[in-house]
Amino acid sequence: xxxxxxxxASITFNNEKVLPCDYVLSTMPMKDLxxxxxxxxxxxxxxxxxxxxxRDFITVGILxxxxxxxxxxxxxxxxxxxxxxxxGRIQVFNNWSPFLVKQENAIWLGLEFxxxxxxxxxxxxxxxxxxxxxxxxQQIDLINSSDIMDSIVARVPKAYPVYFGESYKQFKILQxxxxxxxxxxxxxxxxxxxxxxxxxxxxxxKEAAEQIISGKVDKSKICNINVDDEYHEEK
Numbered sequence: 001x002x003x004x005x006x007x008x009a010s011i012t013f014n015n016e017k018v019l020p021c022d023y024v025l026s027t028m029p030m031k032d033l034x035x036x037x038x039x040x041x042x043x044x045x046x047x048x049x050x051x052x053x054x055r056d057f058i059t060v061g062i063l064x065x066x067x068x069x070x071x072x073x074x075x076x077x078x079x080x081x082x083x084x085x086x087x088g089r090i091q092v093f094n095n096w097s098p099f100l101v102k103q104e105n106a107i108w109l110g111l112e113f114x115x116x117x118x119x120x121x122x123x124x125x126x127x128x129x130x131x132x133x134x135x136x137x138q139q140i141d142l143i144n145s146s147d148i149m150d151s152i153v154a155r156v157p158k159a160y161p162v163y164f165g166e167s168y169k170q171f172k173i174l175q176x177x178x179x180x181x182x183x184x185x186x187x188x189x190x191x192x193x194x195x196x197x198x199x200x201x202x203x204x205x206k207e208a209a210e211q212i213i214s215g216k217v218d219k220s221k222i223c224n225i226n227v228d229d230e231y232h233e234e235k
Contacts, residue, residue: 001037008037008184023212025205027188029054029158030174045177051167052193056122057159058113059091060133063150066107068143073107085136086121087111106149109137117157126153161193179219185212187222200226 001024002009008024026033034041034049041049078090091110093100101108111133115121124132130151137143162168171193178184185208186192188201196204203225211217 001033003037003040003181003184006180006182008181021183023183023185025185025187025191025208027191029161029190030186030193031158033186033191034174034178041177045173048167048170049174051165052171053162053165053168054158055160055162056115056117056119057156058115058122058129059154059156060111060113060129061093061150061152061154062109062111062130062133062137062148063101063103063106064109064143064145064148066105068145068147069107070141070144080140082140085139086113086132087136087140088114090142103149109142111136114160122155129153158190161190161195163195175223182217185219185222192223194226196226 001011008021010018010020011024012018028036029052031049031052031054034046038046073092073095076092076095078092080087080089089112091112093108093110113121113129121129130148130153133151134143134146134148138146178186187204187208189196192204204222207222207225211219211221
């Protein structure tokens with residue numbers, strides 16, 4: 001990304017193609033955004049950005065016959081407190097919507113593992129992660145069979161921006177440096193390095209779009225979304 005006179009002039013993609021910009025709305029991790037435009041920033045600013053910390057995330061989807069599940073699952077998410085297992089949370093996709101599962105006699109379970117890209121867990125082969133997931137489902141007595149119908153592994157790097165570390169203590173420096181870039185709008189969870197949910201992330205995009213259309217730019221309004229909100233997910 002090339003920045004000139006407090007404006008994003010162009011972005012480069014596919015390592016070679018250059019696209020001039022009127023506006024840029026960025027959802028990429030702030031760490032990567034500063035690196036992608038490193039020629040513009042001071043060494044200190046760049047160092048702060050590059051040392052921002054994240055938590056990575058793996059979901060292993062397991063499709064299994066309902067008859068092999070040991071109890072009725074009525075929740076969307078189940079937080080796992082059992083010692084001796086790696087899984088931290090389980091999603092029951094059927095409970096989000098029955099239309100997510102084609103087979104009437106089946107249930108999709110999504111085992112969620114919180115980790116870092118440097119962890120051995122992240123580096124495991126997909127088949128090994130699937131085997132581990134089935135084993136742990138049996139270990140916590142959620143299923144009574146290792147006979148699964150289907151499976152899938154999804155790795156999500158930088159899923160959770162975190163609020164600790166020396167760089168985060170200096171986060172305001174990054175905001176003060178990047179806000180004056182007139183045509184650059186940071187939105188979403190990673191774009192803002194804020195643990196927004198989906199609704200708040202969409203609101204930041206909506207606010208940015210409205211400011212671009214109106215020509216009345218006030219980036220503090222984007223930053224203030226979800227600062228003091230009380231938010232409840234209701235059935």
